[in-house]
Amino acid sequence: MRAIAFKEWLKLRSWLGFMLAAHLVFAAWLYLSIRHQFRFEHAEMIYYQANHIGRIFYDDLRYIPLLTGALIGAAQFLPELLRGRLRLSLHLPMGLAPLVLAHLGIGLEALLVFLALDLAALAITIGSFFPAAFIGSALLTAAPWILAGIAAYFGVALTLLEPRRRYQAANLALSAGVVWLCHRSGQYQAYDLVLGGVAGLVLLLAPASLQAAHRFRNGEP
Amino acid sequence: MTSRLLSWLCLAFLTVVLAAILLPAIYAMAFAPRVAPTHLFYSAVKQDFVYREHRGNHDFTYATASGEHFDRKAFEMSLPFIYYKNMELWGLLPIEIDGQSFDMQAIRDARQVFELKAREVADRHPSVPVHALLDSDPGKAGLSFPEDVFRMKPDRMEFLDVDENRVDPALTDRFTEALAAERFAFPARLVAGKQTILKPFDEGVFLVDAEGAVFHVKRVGDDPVIVRTPIPTDLGIRSIKVQENRQRIYLGLVLTVDNRLFLLQSDGYGLVELPSSGYDADRMDYKLLLNPVHPTAVFGDGGTVTAVALNEDLLPIAAYSRAVPGTTGMIHARISKLLFPVTLSLGTGNSGYLGWTVSGPAPLAFLGNLLAVGVVLLFGRRRRIAPQQMIPQLALAAIAGLYGVLAIALLPGPGPATGATGG
Amino acid sequence: MTLQPAIEVDGLVHHYGAHRIHDGLSFSVAPGRILGLLGKNGVGKTTLIKILMGFLTPDAGRCRVLGAPSHALPAETKRQIGLVFEGHLAYDFMSIEEIERFTAQWYPKWRRDVFYDLVDRLQLPGTHRIRNMSEGQRSQVVLGLVMAQDPDLLILDDYTMGLDAGYRRLFLDYLVQCAREGNKTVFVTSHVVQDMERLVDDVILIRRGARVLQSSLPGFLSSFRRYELPPGAARGALPPPDGALHRVEMEADGRLEVFAFKDQPEVEAALREAGIDPTGITPQQMSLEDAFVGYTGKY
Numbered sequence: 053m054r055a056i057a058f059k060e061w062l063k064l065r066s067w068l069g070f071m072l073a074a075h076l077v078f079a080a081w082l083y084l085s086i087r088h089q090f091r092f093e094h095a096e097m098i099y100y101q102a103n104h105i106g107r108i109f110y111d112d113l114r115y116i117p118l119l120t121g122a123l124i125g126a127a128q129f130l131p132e133l134l135r136g137r138l139r140l141s142l143h144l145p146m147g148l149a150p151l152v153l154a155h156l157g158i159g160l161e162a163l164l165v166f167l168a169l170d171l172a173a174l175a176i177t178i179g180s181f182f183p184a185a186f187i188g189s190a191l192l193t194a195a196p197w198i199l200a201g202i203a204a205y206f207g208v209a210l211t212l213l214e215p216r217r218r219y220q221a222a223n224l225a226l227s228a229g230v231v232w233l234c235h236r237s238g239q240y241q242a243y244d245l246v247l248g249g250v251a252g253l254v255l256l257l258a259p260a261s262l263q264a265a266h267r268f269r270n271g272e273p
Numbered sequence: 274m275t276s277r278l279l280s281w282l283c284l285a286f287l288t289v290v291l292a293a294i295l296l297p298a299i300y301a302m303a304f305a306p307r308v309a310p311t312h313l314f315y316s317a318v319k320q321d322f323v324y325r326e327h328r329g330n331h332d333f334t335y336a337t338a339s340g341e342h343f344d345r346k347a348f349e350m351s352l353p354f355i356y357y358k359n360m361e362l363w364g365l366l367p368i369e370i371d372g373q374s375f376d377m378q379a380i381r382d383a384r385q386v387f388e389l390k391a392r393e394v395a396d397r398h399p400s401v402p403v404h405a406l407l408d409s410d411p412g413k414a415g416l417s418f419p420e421d422v423f424r425m426k427p428d429r430m431e432f433l434d435v436d437e438n439r440v441d442p443a444l445t446d447r448f449t450e451a452l453a454a455e456r457f458a459f460p461a462r463l464v465a466g467k468q469t470i471l472k473p474f475d476e477g478v479f480l481v482d483a484e485g486a487v488f489h490v491k492r493v494g495d496d497p498v499i500v501r502t503p504i505p506t507d508l509g510i511r512s513i514k515v516q517e518n519r520q521r522i523y524l525g526l527v528l529t530v531d532n533r534l535f536l537l538q539s540d541g542y543g544l545v546e547l548p549s550s551g552y553d554a555d556r557m558d559y560k561l562l563l564n565p566v567h568p569t570a571v572f573g574d575g576g577t578v579t580a581v582a583l584n585e586d587l588l589p590i591a592a593y594s595r596a597v598p599g600t601t602g603m604i605h606a607r608i609s610k611l612l613f614p615v616t617l618s619l620g621t622g623n624s625g626y627l628g629w630t631v632s633g634p635a636p637l638a639f640l641g642n643l644l645a646v647g648v649v650l651l652f653g654r655r656r657r658i659a660p661q662q663m664i665p666q667l668a669l670a671a672i673a674g675l676y677g678v679l680a681i682a683l684l685p686g687p688g689p690a691t692g693a694t695g696g
Numbered sequence: 697m698t699l700q701p702a703i704e705v706d707g708l709v710h711h712y713g714a715h716r717i718h719d720g721l722s723f724s725v726a727p728g729r730i731l732g733l734l735g736k737n738g739v740g741k742t743t744l745i746k747i748l749m750g751f752l753t754p755d756a757g758r759c760r761v762l763g764a765p766s767h768a769l770p771a772e773t774k775r776q777i778g779l780v781f782e783g784h785l786a787y788d789f790m791s792i793e794e795i796e797r798f799t800a801q802w803y804p805k806w807r808r809d810v811f812y813d814l815v816d817r818l819q820l821p822g823t824h825r826i827r828n829m830s831e832g833q834r835s836q837v838v839l840g841l842v843m844a845q846d847p848d849l850l851i852l853d854d855y856t857m858g859l860d861a862g863y864r865r866l867f868l869d870y871l872v873q874c875a876r877e878g879n880k881t882v883f884v885t886s887h888v889v890q891d892m893e894r895l896v897d898d899v900i901l902i903r904r905g906a907r908v909l910q911s912s913l914p915g916f917l918s919s920f921r922r923y924e925l926p927p928g929a930a931r932g933a934l935p936p937p938d939g940a941l942h943r944v945e946m947e948a949d950g951r952l953e954v955f956a957f958k959d960q961p962e963v964e965a966a967l968r969e970a971g972i973d974p975t976g977i978t979p980q981q982m983s984l985e986d987a988f989v990g991y992t993g994k995y
Contacts, residue, residue: 054801055798055801055802058797058798058801059787059790059798062787062789062790062794062798063787063789094418094420094435095420095435095436095438096405096418096419096420096421096422096435097418099403099405099422099435100405100418100468100469102401103400103401103403103468104400104468104469131787131788131789135783135785136781136785137785137787139749139751139779139781139785140781140785140786140787142750142751143749143750143774143777143779144774144802145771145772145774145775145802145803146771146774146802147771149276180438181438182438183403183422183424183433183438185401185402185403185424186401186403189399189401192399216685219683219684219685222683222684223284225683226284226287226288226291229287229291229295230287230291233291233294233619236619236620236627237621237627239399239621239625240399241399241626242399242621242625242626242627243626243627244399244626245626245627245628246619246626246627246628246629249629250619253287253290256283256284256286256287257283257284257287258283259276259279259280259283260280260283260284262276262280263276263277263280263281263685266276266277267685269750269751269767270751270752270753270767271746271751271752271753272685272753
């Protein structure tokens with residue numbers, strides 16, 4: 053397990069560094085863009101727009117988790133799949149299931165670190181300019197976006213691990229469908245009552261990665 | 274082996290869920306005609322309920338409850354308090370009804386509309402519990418937002434300076450003490466007000482305290498004006514919609530948890546109960562049309578619409594309900610029921626929150642599922658797979674019909690593809 | 697001393713769709729032997745290697761590697777098997793030092809000295825990334841890794857691909873030396889048949905639609921013969937392959953080449969029977985490559 057983590061770190065470190073930089077730049081952008089609004093408009097009008105008109109001042113965040121998830125998935129599994137390099141990993145003296153789960157666990161962990169970073173940036177930014185009640189609202193609004201990021205990660209892993217084109221296409225379509233479900237509303241906190249269900253659907257993408265790896269190893273048609 | 278089945282089940286379930294959302298939606302987008310909702314009113318001219326009904330493709334019906342049909346213009350002429358602008362254009366004003374004459378100005382002055390949509394009910398849409406308390410006596414034309422907001426804390430009404438995003442202790446103390454003086458029991462259950470400056474005047478906010486008592490809180494300058502209203506504490510208030518109308522007779526609507534609806538009077542905070550038999554605040558929009566004569570309450574959802582005609586004391590004199598034709602019964606809807614065993618949607622409907630809605634299964638879906646099982650059996654036969662080796666697939670087709678077949682076609686199967694032995 | 701074969705294939709069947717690649721393939725490899733798998737393109741060499749490496753589950757039949765089913769190897773067995781993939785696959789995002797550190801964690805018998813003995817010859821810094829190496833340099837790293845792993849069985853899929861003569865020779869010599877010293881079993885395929893002569897003890901030859909031929913290398917080279925007949929020897933049609941004579945082919949200049957597992961007198965008799973005049977027949981020297989082509993045919 054530590055060896056796998058070491059390998060993933062070597063593989064991903066330059067990507068992770070790049071993504072960390074990108075997320076920090078984004079966090080700064082988010083903070084500055086909201087500060088800019090508060091400097092040019094009256095705070096009470098901004099509160100009114102946020103609460104009653106439903107304007108989402110942090111809307112730029114919406115697709116960031118999605119991109120992050122897809123990118124981590126691609127950075128992690130594309131190098132393994134190019135020229136069938138996954139065979140190297142599959143021959144490591146370790147069971148297939150622990151191997152795949154270790155990879156997914158590490159990728160997911162990296163993704164969650166970035167997502168936590170995004171949420172922290174959101175909470176700090178909103179908390180700096182809005183009353184505390186807006187923080188919870190913003191986090192709840194961003195929750196389905198976060199789920200979309202996780203779905204994108206699982207989806208990319210599932211799609212890349214699958215050896216057969218037609219099933220790859222099906223996996224991609226299913227993942228895209230789940231991501232779509234996470235972006236069904238542009239209203240704040242619209243997902244409050246369905247977060248659990250949507251999260252459940254996102255998690256349903258996970259076990260199939262194991263199956264795809266099985267099929268890869270068995271060279272199944 | 275079991276992990277294989279588990280993976281398959283997970284993806285098959287996902288496929289079915291997505292297909293149950295997308296396929297019917299795409300089908301409806303392609304084939305369903307647009308159907309407008311039914312409009313139902315009480316006509317003071319006809320002394321009868323009149324309605325406009327739509328069956329798709331510009332097929333409108335205008336008629337009275339007793340069966341008299343007419344055209345659109347006659348329909349509008351039967352509702353002079355609604356279509357008074359057209360009436361004026363056609364030179365039909367003033368009009369005499371019940372021995373009273375009404376010109377444009379008289380109609381305009383008397384008319385008030387109070388509406389409570391399902392999504393406006395306090396707990397049916399998200400909101401951030403931060404509110405503005407406007408200065409209701411600004412001493413100038415037009416209202417403006419104050420540079421502070423308040424939130425109800427467990428033990429105080431806390432004001433925040435918006436420029437600093439910091440608590441304003443002075444204002445907080447002043448309002449909290451004023452509430453305490455009126456025996457307000459923290460924490461507050463409900464805060465209701467119309468948070469806008471686009472209204473003729475400001476009536477502040479209504480607070481429901483922990484014991485159910487209703488307080489009217491206004492602000493003059495930075496001073497609180499607080500009234501403990503005589504509204505009974507055991508009313509079970511669910512939502513209050515404040516509506517500042519120029520006439521200043523009513524302050525808005527009060528909804529209780531048992532779906533009773535009241536008009537809140539400005540004078541002494543009296544409650545006037547409105548007809549609510551058959552009304553369900555979670556599904557229906559409610560509209561009260563205060564016409565010069567025969568005020569009417571109308572409420573309904575996509576399935577039925579009900580109108581209750583009232584006298585000048587807002588007591589019911591006649592009621593009429595009508596099923597909304599919608600698209601049921603149309604060919605495309607029947608095919609849809611055969612194709613799609615159930616329809617799932619993740620939408621806001623008449624709420625501010627997304628929710629899952631499942632409709633079906635219709636009886637016809639049984640036939641569709643049977644067909645799906647047949648397709649799977651046929652598919653297995655062509656691939657020389659014995660039915661007992663396809664139990665998961667057959668079960669899926671039987672439960673999920675077309676969606677199940679789609680999942681079976683798209684996904685790698687739940688069983689092993691090869692039969693090699695290790696030794 | 698042999699308890700069980702290192703590789704045991706029995707009645708192996710595999711299809712791709714309707715296309716049957718292997719139909720009842722059987723052979724076994726004794727421990728400590730170096731064996732070359734030879735066959736033309738498309739006869740299922742790659743399929744067989746994939747099955748042996750555990751990346752393809754056969755449709756039917758047994759395929760056991762170090763006693764375990766090849767498509768479900770337990771971790772302990774995997775530890776005893778070293779794989780070299782076609783194109784010398786390696787985690788190319790790692791540097792020399794990193795890949796050594798990574799791989800060492802998996803193998804208790806890890807021999808760091810063996811790895812660096814081989815890799816130091818490249819004279820590259822330890823921080824040099826594999827993705828920046830030439831194919832030859834990478835093959836050296838891959839060989840170093842698999843040798844440091846100290847496995848009982850090595851399976852190499854076309855290790856020659858992309859290597860120039862120098863690196864090929866280096867790879868080969870090192871492989872032979874290590875295998876002999878460590879009494880390892882080696883199963884290897886290669887496009888360059890002539891290399892096999894330096895390497896293998898045994899050969900397995902597969903031909904489409906025929907039984908596999910498994911033999912020691914000297915045994916094969918001494919029993920499989922080539923004879924030449926002057927132009928004009930054959931007047932009618934040539935006899936079909938796999939009869940009394942293994943194969944008779946007409947060269948561009950009209951000479952006949954005859955391949956057979958037979959002595960000259962038997963060949964002459966068989967030629968006469970086929971209506972070919974054996975006058976002027978001369979036995980020819982053959983390299984393994986000549987024998988391979990003669991055995992499997994040019995087309």
